[in-house]
Amino acid sequence: MANIKEIARMAGVSVTTVSRVLNRHPYVSEDKRAAVLEAVRKLDYVQNLNAVHLIKGKTSMIAVVLPYVDNPYLSSPVEGILSEANQCGYRVVLCQTNYRPEEELNVLEMLRMKQVDGVIITSRTNDWDVIKPYLAYGPIVVCEDAGDEPLSCAYIDHYRSFETGLRYLTAQGHRHVACCMGRRGSNTSLVREHAVREALAAVQEPLRPEWMFYDALSMEAGVEVAHRLAGMNPRPTAVLAGTHQTAAGLVAEARKLGLRVPDDLAVIGFDNHMLGQLLDITAVEQSNKDVGRAAFQMLHRYIAEDRYEAEKQELPVRLVERSTV
Amino acid sequence: MANIKEIARMAGVSVTTVSRVLNRHPYVSEDKRAAVLEAVRKLDYVQNLNAVHLIKGKTSMIAVVLPYVDNPYLSSPVEGILSEANQCGYRVVLCQTNYRPEEELNVLEMLRMKQVDGVIITSRTNDWDVIKPYLAYGPIVVCEDAGDEPLSCAYIDHYRSFETGLRYLTAQGHRHVACCMGRRGSNTSLVREHAVREALAAVQEPLRPEWMFYDALSMEAGVEVAHRLAGMNPRPTAVLAGTHQTAAGLVAEARKLGLRVPDDLAVIGFDNHMLGQLLDITAVEQSNKDVGRAAFQMLHRYIAEDRYEAEKQELPVRLVERSTV
C-alpha cells in the first residue's frame, strides 16, 4: 500500500504538502494540490489511520461496556449511543462483559492504551474505586446514578421508577406485591428494594423476601416467574416486572397457566419497548435509549473540550395505564 | 504518559529489551526483566496500542456492518459475532448503516485505512461490484448467499426457508397465502419471492402482489399487517411472517381485531427467538446468531492465516409445529 512519501515523490512536493492537502489545510497552491490529488488517485492512496491516531493521540472511537447483547433491556442504551456517535463521526467498540470484572477492566485498559478516546459503562460489576483511577486516562460516563462519586452519569432513577409502579399498585388496593429484579446485590437492585420496602411500609406491609425474584430481566425469566407464582399460596396479587420483556413473558405464561390478568394477577412492566404496547401492558415508561444518547453527548463533550467534570443527568419516568392492572 | 524510552532509561536497559519483556520474548535475563517490570510498575506504564498497531499492521479489531441495532432480527448475527470475537481476543466495531450505501462504504474504508483487520457485512445495500474491490485490503465475510461471487459467506438459504414454510401451509390446505418480506427489491426479498412463487405454482396458485407486504420485519410492521389483512376481502387464510417479531405483532394484533388464529388466519414465524416460544408460534427455525458465529470464525481464520478463499457455509432450517397453523 502506498504511503505519503510515495505520493510526495510522485507529485513532486514534500510530504508536508501532501499532508496539508490530505487534511484540507489552507495555503496550498492549486497546482500542487492538483498534483497531490492526482498522485493519490493513481496510487489508490489513503492514510493509515493507525499512524494518524498515534500522532494525534486520538482515535475517534469510544468503547461501550455492555453485560449482554442479547438482552434487549440491557442493550437498549447502545441504540442511543450508536445513533449519536454516528452523527458525531465516532465509532463505537462494543464490549460484552458477561458481568465479568476482568472484562470490564480490559475495556478500561483500552482507554489507558489509547485505543479509544472514552468509555461508556452501561452496567458495571466493579466497585467505583477500581473504576475511578481510569479517569486519569480519559473520560468515562456511566449509565446509573453515581451518587457522590466524581463520575459523570446519565440514568433513570430506579428508586423513583419502582416507587411510581408500586404506589400505583397500592393505590389500586394491592397489598401483596412481588417484584422482578436484576442481579441480587447489584446497585440497581439495592435501590429498587429500598423503594419497594418504603412504598410497602407506607401501607403497613412488609417486604417479603420470597416474593422477590432475582436475575429476572428477560422474557425467559418472566415465564419462569409465572410458574413460580402459579404455585404459590398465598399468592401475590400483583407483580412489578423489571422490564417489558419480563412482563411479556409473565403475562403470556400466566394466562397459559389459567391465571387471569389483571384479575388474578396484575402486572406492571418497565421501559418503552413496542412489546409493552403490543401486549397492552401497564408500564412505568422510561427510555434506556435516551440514557445512552445522553451518555454519549456528555462523553463527546468531554472529549471535544478535553476536560472532564462530573455531572449528573436524570431521565424522566412516567406511568402509562394499560390493561394489566 | 510514560513511553518505552523512559522505561528503558529507568531500568537501565535498551528499548529493545523493554519491548522484549513487554512482548514476553524469550532470551531476557531475569534481572533485566525484573528491572523493566519494576520500572513499568513505578511509571504506571502501558503500551500505546496505536503505535503497536501501526508497526504490526494489525489491530485485532473487526468492523461489523449492521443496518439497524434496534431490530432484533437484523441484529441477531451480532450476538454470535461478539461471543466468538470475545473468545479470540478480537474487538468489534459496530457500524450502523441505516442501509445507506455511503455508510457501508465508510466501513469498508476502515479496512482500507487499516483501522480494522476484517469486515463482516450482515446486510448490504451496495452491489457486489462495489464491495469486491475492498477484498484487496483485507478479508470480508457476508451473511447472505453470495452466489458465485468470490466472497465468503455464512447464510441461511432464504429460498429453502420460505419454501419450507409455504409447503407446510399448502400441505395443510392453505391456498391463499400472504407474505411479510424485508425491503422491496433486496436480494433476500427476490429469493423469497421466487420461493413463494414456485411453491404456490405447485398448487396452481398465482402469487398475488397485493398480498406481499414489504418492510415488514418488525413487531410494529406485524401490527400494521394485521390491520391491513383484517380489512381485506377476500382475505388470505395464512401468512408467512418474515420474522418472529413480525409474527408476534401479527398474532397479537389479529386477535385484538377479532380474528381467530389459526382458524381465521394461520401464521408462521421465522428465527428461533424466545418470543416465538412464548406466543406459541409455528415457525421455520433458523439461527441468525449461528450465522454470525460462523461468519466470525471464517473471518478469523482468514486473518490468522493471512489468506482469503471464498467459501460458502449454509446454516440449517427446520419447521417447528406450534399452535398458529
Add this chain to the structure above:
DNA sequence: CTGAAAGCGCTTACAG
C-alpha cells in the same frame, strides 16, 4: 505558499 526535520511510540532484523 513550501519543505527539511523532528517526533509520535513502538518493533525488529542485524550484529555482536
Add this chain to the structure above:
DNA sequence: CTGAAAGCGCTTACAG
C-alpha cells in the same frame, strides 16, 4: 542475552 539503528506512516512547529 543485548543494544544501536532503521523503520512503521503520519503531523506539525519552525524557518523561510
